[in-house]
Amino acid sequence: MGTQSDIKLINEEGLRNDGRKFNELRPIRIEVGVLNRADGSAYIEWGGNKVLVAVYGPREAFPKHTQNPSRAIINARYNMAAFSVDERKRPGPDRRAIEISKVISEALEVAVFTEQFPRTSIDVYIEVLQADAGTRIAGLTAASVALVDAGIPMKDMVVGCAAGKIDGKVVLDLNKEEDNFGQADLPMAIIPRTDEIVLLQMDGNFSREELEQAVELSKKAATYISNLQREALMAKYKSQEPEKEGERSE
Ligand code: ADP
Secondary structure: OOOOOOOOOEOOOOOEOOOOOOOOOOOEEEEEOOOOOOOEEEEEEEOOEEEEEEEEEEEEOOOHHHOEOOEOEEEEEEEEOOOOOOOOOOOOOOHHHHHHHHHHHHHHHHHEOHHHOOOEEEEEEEEEEEOOOOHHHHHHHHHHHHHHHOOOOEOOOOEEEEEEEEOOEEEEOOOHHHHHHOOEEEEEEEEOOOOEEEEEOOEEOOOHHHHHHHHHHHHHHHHHHHHHHHHHHHHHHHHHOOOOOOOOOO
16 A cells, blocks of 8 residues: 555546446356365456456364364465466465455354364365455355355355545455555455455554445445355356247257
8 A cells, every 4th residue: 555646546537547437346256166176266357357266165174173062164365367467476375365364264153154063174265366456355255156156155246345545535346556656455255145344454644534434345346255255156056057949949
């Protein structure tokens, strides 16, 4: 997150550097079941972000001392590929990846009915192939879809979204340039059905009023993203339905 800079991020017409209005998301596309060997999987493109998620489990947690006798544990592992950013990223987990893995695991734990699977682990591998700001919320959004694809019961899918502040104005879903030269970023995740906020982080500073505006913008966008998640799942299962008599193409 940048400090004061001369770079103008909103033009005279009120449009952002990629032509979006203050409350507009970048284009989002979700695909389900993209990996044959995982129990569940999903791929998301969110603006310039490209993220692949594979889910395994519930399976017996190993090593045994990690098992919880009353519920499943969720191990999300967020990883950025070396080629996902402009300058080659050093492979392997760094502090940032460990933090993001932790907050994503905790967010998913609220949604999954973990008590139905004692002593097991649900492993969620989040691989960022291309990064353009907002990868944690893109990864979390795709992870929820991959969990459904794996048949894991949840109260609802978790939806990630972010709002931020650029040129002193609160806007939805920062891209990389806005993230670099803006004043604040607020990634969050909610469970739309219960309205619970399951992830909330802040980089930079918001006034109380701005914070409320940012949360409101993300909450509205979450309804739209939640529909995209559902449509992506329906698309997979519709394509697998056997064709009905009479509908068969010659
Ligand atoms: P998020 O991707 O969830 O917004 P950050 O705010 O930490 O997480 O990162 C913003 C963006 O900065 C990332 O999406 C990525 O484009 C870039 N970035 C993060 N870490 C690195 C890194 N180690 N090397 C190069 N670019 C990075």
